[in-house]
Amino acid sequence: MDITPVTRASVSDEVFGQLVTEILAGRLAPGDALPGERELAERFGVNRHAVREALKGVRQAGLVRIAQGGKTRVLDWRVSAGLDALSALAETGAVPPVRMLRDIAEMRRSVAADAARLCAERATPEQRAAVTAAAERYPAATDRPVDATAADLDFWTAVIDGSGNIAYRLGLNTLVAGFGAIGWPVIADLGLFIEYVDRDSHAELARRIAAADPDGAHALATELLGRMVALLAGGVEE
Missing domain, CATH: 1.20.120.530 (GntR ligand-binding domain-like)
Structure with missing residues (x-):
């Protein structure tokens, strides 16, 4: 994943945008597991609350799902995403x-x-x-x-x-x-x-x-x- 640290005060939208870009550009492929909240927070340079809110938005967009075992896995956006993507x-x-x-x-x-x-x-x-x-x-x-x-x-x-x-x-x-x-x-x-x-x-x-x-x-x-x-x-x- 090509992630840029986030420096803005309000960051959940920026985290959401970067995750969506990674998925839609194919750098995160269908079936890939996202890192956990703690690791994502460290890599983005933000708190876990911002990551949690961003992941909520990514799930609502139909780009990821919570798989068995609690991992968040990438979906094929061509099948799962809506027009809002x-x-x-x-x-x-x-x-x-x-x-x-x-x-x-x-x-x-x-x-x-x-x-x-x-x-x-x-x-x-x-x-x-x-x-x-x-x-x-x-x-x-x-x-x-x-x-x-x-x-x-x-x-x-x-x-x-x-x-x-x-x-x-x-x-x-x-x-x-x-x-x-x-x-x-x-x-x-x-x-x-x-x-x-x-x-x-x-x-x-x-x-x-x-x-x-x-x-x-x-x-x-x-x-x-x-x-x-x-x-x-x-x-x-x-």
């Missing part, structure tokens, strides 16, 4: 950034397109108006597509809120965190913001939602969000 996985670099971006973009396309369909079916008049207003906030033109990220987040937040699906709303938070963990400059360098500056398509999507056209909203959202997926597809090595 996505941003941590992106930060470790255990999965190549372009592959991670593609996977996030594919999930974003599926979730957001269905949310657009549901929004067209379920949204209240006030929620439809919020989607329309958010679409109007996209910049008409910009030399810096990254400037459209705030408008894009506002738009899709309004759409997903209008869908009435709580799981989709929480999923949006996770996907945004995943993008942020990879880094917006990386995304910009790959030319992935082309979708963000298509003001007309977002206005048309808002119109279809306002007109209660679920099939039309789903089709346009799938095409619009599929642009990022298509750009990423050629750069991923399977």
Whole structure:
């Protein structure tokens, strides 16, 4: 294990972060036993309470379990972890950034397109108006597509809120965190913001939602969000 002593006053989160990184990066393999609390406290340079709290978080994330005999053993995160591990996985670099971006973009396309369909079916008049207003906030033109990220987040937040699906709303938070963990400059360098500056398509999507056209909203959202997926597809090595 490659552990750095912790010097901050509040340390359990830092210990948690380092342990998660070791597991997701594969330096702690499935089946490996973690050292005991005392040894971890000595190696991190913290007290046992901080280690105990960190291990509690790692267990809750589905990355370790208490095995027979009391040892804490690493699990295979691909089987045991939930979506909340996505941003941590992106930060470790255990999965190549372009592959991670593609996977996030594919999930974003599926979730957001269905949310657009549901929004067209379920949204209240006030929620439809919020989607329309958010679409109007996209910049008409910009030399810096990254400037459209705030408008894009506002738009899709309004759409997903209008869908009435709580799981989709929480999923949006996770996907945004995943993008942020990879880094917006990386995304910009790959030319992935082309979708963000298509003001007309977002206005048309808002119109279809306002007109209660679920099939039309789903089709346009799938095409619009599929642009990022298509750009990423050629750069991923399977």
